[in-house]
Amino acid sequence: MQGGGLSRPPTPESAVNAATPHLAPAPAQGPAATAFAQDVLAGLAAPRKTLSAKYFYDSAGSALFEEITRLPEYYPTRTEFAILERHGAEIAALLAPGGALVEFGSGSTEKVRRLLPHLPGLGAYVPVDVSEEFLRSEAEDLGRDFPHLRIEPAAADFTRPFALPDDLPEARMGFFPGSTIGNFEPETAATLLGHFARTLGAGASLVVGVDLVKDKAVLDAAYDDAAGVTAAFNLNLLRRINREIGADFDLDAFAHRAFFNENLARIEMHLVSRRDQVVTVANVPFAFREGETIHTENSYKYTIPGFRALAARAGWEGRAVWTDPDGLFSVHALTTTTIRRH
Incomplete structure (x- = not known):
């Protein structure tokens, strides 16, 4: 996210994903023909599942982000x-x-x-x-x-x-x-x-x-607020995939997780599968183990030097x-x- 991780202004099409996905075969017609669908299918087929943060910002996601910027935890x-x-x-x-x-x-x-x-x-x-x-x-x-x-x-x-x-x-x-x-x-x-x-x-x-x-506690709170707005923002990406691509993500079967990775000096945001499950996206099935995550965003923090x-x-x-x-x-x-x- 922009502005420190929840960074917003419209994200460019070539913005970096949380991780670089391996390409996966996808249907060439229908909903899966869009760039959004191709990126989602490739990201979910990667050894460590990932989704690009640039897709957070549909109308609902943009409204949630504006709400995030007003939260007391989000400095x-x-x-x-x-x-x-x-x-x-x-x-x-x-x-x-x-x-x-x-x-x-x-x-x-x-x-x-x-x-x-x-x-x-x-x-x-x-x-x-x-x-x-x-x-x-x-x-x-x-x-x-x-x-x-x-x-x-x-x-x-x-x-x-x-x-x-x-x-x-x-x-x-x-x-x-x-x-x-x-x-x-x-x-x-x-x-x-x-x-x-x-x-x-x-x-x-x-x-x-x-x-x-x-301080890690300040960073963790900024990306996992008490009101659950950032969690809703993260989960909204699955709702968008369901609506625009044709998927059957059960949002109640995933949880928001955000934490400061001190070794890499970055906030990581993930969506965590609450159980073993299979999700179908554009007619392509993806298996999730309980506890497996989809990495949705990184936000690197720097010292001045x-x-x-x-x-x-x-x-x-x-x-x-x-x-x-x-x-x-x-x-x-x-x-x-x-x-x-x-």
Whole structure:
């Protein structure tokens, strides 16, 4: 999940799965012909069953995620908002007057709205998101509130090469809030940061929200809240599979499990089979043992030096970092050092 694991803004189509599944044969027609179905069938056929976190966000899942961000246990969203509000002027100072702000995986405009009041001379804002209809709707709303701002929506999967709008100012700053970086395996995260450097060009800066390693009890509670909202969010993925692909998951036969894996510095979310059972998905049967899990998401947590080292491998140098008083979350400012080619 974005924003620290429950990271949200619409997830790109190439977002990393909890684990890389082995491909499995699937019917070529009917419901199983969709990319969603192919990914589900492949993930459930893997030696360790997995489902991609990018499929959490149907309408019900998106509503549940918004509810999660308001839970007392779930600190990332409100903590990052507070950092952006408190240090917005310092962050904005990284971008030369007249420059362009490029937000990767923009989703809603909630976070960028914390920065825009500090950027009165902004030359252009480029929100990048795979969901074109939502992207343009958000851009129109933002344009009404900032009528003099040049807004250039780019409908694209930000994890893949894409073209920035023509005539964009040369001074550029990337914006990647929400701790979405934590949803990628570290090697993939480094590759993604390198891709951002190439996209923005020489001399660019990048502002990234990064969730921090902290007390295990705080992390476990954030992903397994007392009200059971995160459990409902996780189980809703099975409901979506039943509805859209044609499956017979019994949601009462699976339980939510989330925990901080200290050895790998990541939250893991799983769905645990409560009994031995066989589930049919698009006419393909899958056997589950009691206690067997479906791995649905990872959310990596970093120390400040650890994230800076990761960024350095991708050609970025740490310039500044801001945190909250409790050291729960961080916002990093990076500048390009070298741009590594594909």
